[in-house]
Amino acid sequence: MIPVTKPFVPDYFDYQHLLQGIWFRNWWTNNGPVLQQYQQALQDYLGVDSVQILGNGTLALQLAFRALDLKGKVLTTPFSYVATTSSLVWEGLEPVFVDINPQTFNIDPEKIEERVDEQTSAILATHCFGNTCDIDRIDAIAKKYGLKVIYDASHCFGTLYKGRPVFEFGDISTLSLHATKPVHCVEGGAIFARDPQVQERIFYMHNFGHDGPESYRGLGINAKNSELHAALGMVVLKHADVILEKRSEVAAHYQQLLSGSRLSFQGIQEHCSPNHAYVPVVFETEEALLHVKSALEKHQIYPRRYFYPGLNQLPYVATAPFSEPTPVPVLEHVSKRIICLPTYFELDAKQREEIARIIIQTLEEKEIVYSA
Ligand SMILES: Cc1ncc(COP(=O)(O)O)c(C=O)c1O
Secondary structure (H helix, E strand, O other): EEOOOOOOOHHHHHHHHHHHHHHHOOOOOOOOOHHHHHHHHHHHHHEEEEEEEOOOHHHHHHHHHOOOOOOOOEEEEOOHHHHHHHHHHHOOOOOOOOOEOOOOOOOOOHOHHHHHHOOOOEEEEEEEHHOOOHHHHHHHHHHHHHOOEEOOOOOOOOEEEEOHHHOOOOOOOEOEEEEOOOOOOOOOOOEEEOOOOHHHHHHHOOOOEEEOOOEOOOOOOEEOOOHHHHHHHHHHOOOOHHHHHHHHHHHHHHHHHHHHEEEEEOOOOOEOOOOOOOEEEEEHHHHHHHHHHHHHHHEEEEEEEOOOOOOHHOOOOOOOOOOOOOHHHHHHHHHOEEEEOOOOOOOOOOHHHHHHHHHHHHHOOOOOOOOO
């Protein structure tokens, strides 16, 4: 069976070594020594000034909105994982969808300004599949209208923009360290705020607001992570270079194998060095996608329809109290034709060749006029 992804599994004895320390210290959570070590190692590896590790990437988004005091409407992408939108609604904010760019699949800066109104407080944009948004243009629009910018950089471990870590951009960036991500700690997330005062606020917020055993800096929640997760994160992080190299190799191999067939790849944003966390391909029609998907499934190969349907279709955003959803035709056109191919560390060249062979053969065999 070939699933769309598999978690990277580090050396068991490396983990056991850290586990032993945790066991005998009897310090399992609450900013323990392994978590602190992991946080420092992550900061060094990513080349950022500061980072706060959290329980997951969804909490990172929720804390971001709180830390920036967002109110009212937030302009966002309809093409992302559900957490990007659900966390806004969860925090009492109104998502306002802006259509995507047909090549990069990220929010289209051309279409942001027409959606800004007096209730808009921020832009929440996802760097989809590890390929950055047009950061310069988004930041310029945000500056013009006095909006905050949050980048959902959940997919972006190792992605660079203009040679710099992508987490340095926007007011806040968030990362997921979930087991499905190339570099992970099973369940985890991280948050990067540009303003040190905001980062400090997040530090207190993520631990119930405590600034001492009997005193509180403000409102907070439990968004902490544990020593067990941090230990797993530490041993995975040791392999980050090879994990990322392997992702590039897999993406380049698929591109080579599938070039000339009736599908297209994600367009990479200018100035972005992507991490190839995913390998999305777009077919000419949904019909073609469904044929290929079922042909692959017959061979126990399971790609995923990331992201389908669009987030504008979520039942809780398509209704009152939110404004009438705006049309997002590019999203509709892309989301029904896109699929992510299996991509994980152990996926070998033969398996990639087999996947490509089935795709090419299915597209050729089906004598369907795939009218776009
Ligand atoms: C774009 C995006 N945002 C947010 C999340 C949520 O991250 P987590 O699963 O760590 O809560 C994910 C997770 O897959 C994601 O892909």
